[in-house]
Amino acid sequence: MxxxxxxxxxxxxxxxxACKLTLRALNLDYEYKEINLLEREHLSEDFLKKNPQHTVPLLxxxxxxxxxxxxxxxxxxxxxxxxxxxxxRDLVKRARVDQRLFFDASILFMSLRNVSLPYFYHQVNVVPKEKVDSIKDAYGHLETFLGDNPYLTGSNITLADFCCAATASALAAVLELDQQKYPKVAAWLKRLSSLPHYEEDSSRSLEKYINMLKPGLKFEQ
Ligand SMILES: N[C@@H](CCC(=O)N[C@@H](CS)C(=O)NCC(=O)O)C(=O)O
Known part of the structure; x- marks a missing residue:
């Protein structure tokens, strides 16, 4: 259905x-409703009834x-x-995917949100060194997870790749990926960008995001 x-x-x-990439990979039709966070539409009574945590995405x-x-x-x-x-469904394989998903939720995405949220909502444009360091750590973990595999949990693409890549690519708004230091992450992001419809579902919005955040940031020495 x-x-x-x-x-x-x-x-x-x-x-x-990440959700759009998954919906696309599953070939599912869906209606998309834009919620403008900068206009505080996520704090409307109607949206809060659906998601009291007031975050997007919401399905x-x-x-x-x-x-x-x-x-x-x-x-x-x-x-x-x-x-x-x-x-x-295999429990061990699923646990590996889950680990990367929780890594995205708790480490990778938080290293971005800790910069983007103060910037977008409180006009905090100076990024302390420890926040940049946490992004370096996150890139380093991804490099290790990839090992000799093309994808984050092995030879097949999984949800871990969609979620972590959506975040990792956006981190460039704060700290450009050093391709010499993290060559596997760079190759993995490039590999994912050749997915059909990636441009439409991900790259265009990514570019917009980077242009909204990157030029405004300053860095503590
Ligand atoms: N772990 C959540 C993070 C969601 C999140 O923080 N989304 C941001 C936009 S990228 C948001 O809705 N911010 C508004 C708010 O937290 O009030 C997820 O993966 O869905």
């Missing part, structure tokens, strides 16, 4: 891009509301995937 899925998002948001599947991109993408594969390739 498709067609009843509604994704609420803001196009520049990294976790929204409405026929009246069931799910938020947090990681919960959304896992739900989509479990419910609508024709195979379990993107989110394996």
């Amino acid at each position: 498709t067609g009843v899925l509604v994704l609420y998002g803001m196009d520049i948001s990294p976790p929204v891009r 409405d599947d026929n009246g069931t509301f799910i938020w947090d991109s990681h919960a959304i993408v896992c739900y989509l594969v479990d419910k609508y995937g024709k195979s379990d390739e993107l989110y394996p």
Whole structure:
């Protein structure tokens, strides 16, 4: 049953891009509703009823509301995937994907949000050194996770790649990826960018995001 899925998002948001990539990979039709965070539309009574945590992305599947991109993408594969390739049912394989998803939620994305949220909502444009260091650490972990594999958990693309790549690519708004230091991360991001429709679902919004954040930031020495 498709067609009843509604994704609420803001196009520049990294976790929204991860959901769009997943919906595309599953070949699902959905309605997209833009929520302008800068206009505080996520704090409206109507949106708060759907998601009291007031974050995007938010999925409405026929009246069931799910938020947090990681919960959304896992739900989509479990419910609508024709195979379990993107989110394996095998417990050990799934645990590896989950580890990377939780890494994205708790480490990778937070290293970005800790800079972007103060900037967009409180006009804090000076980035302290420790916040830049946390981004370097996050890039380093991704480099290690990749090892000799083309994707984050091995030879197949999974939800871990969609979620982590959506965030990792956006980190360039704060700290450009050093290709000499993190060659595997650079090659992995390039590999993902050749997915069909990646431009439409991800690259254009990414460019917009970087242009909104990067020029305004200053760095503590
Ligand atoms: N872990 C969440 C993070 C969601 C998140 O922080 N989204 C940002 C936009 S990128 C947002 O909605 N910010 C508004 C707010 O937190 O009030 C996810 O993966 O969905």
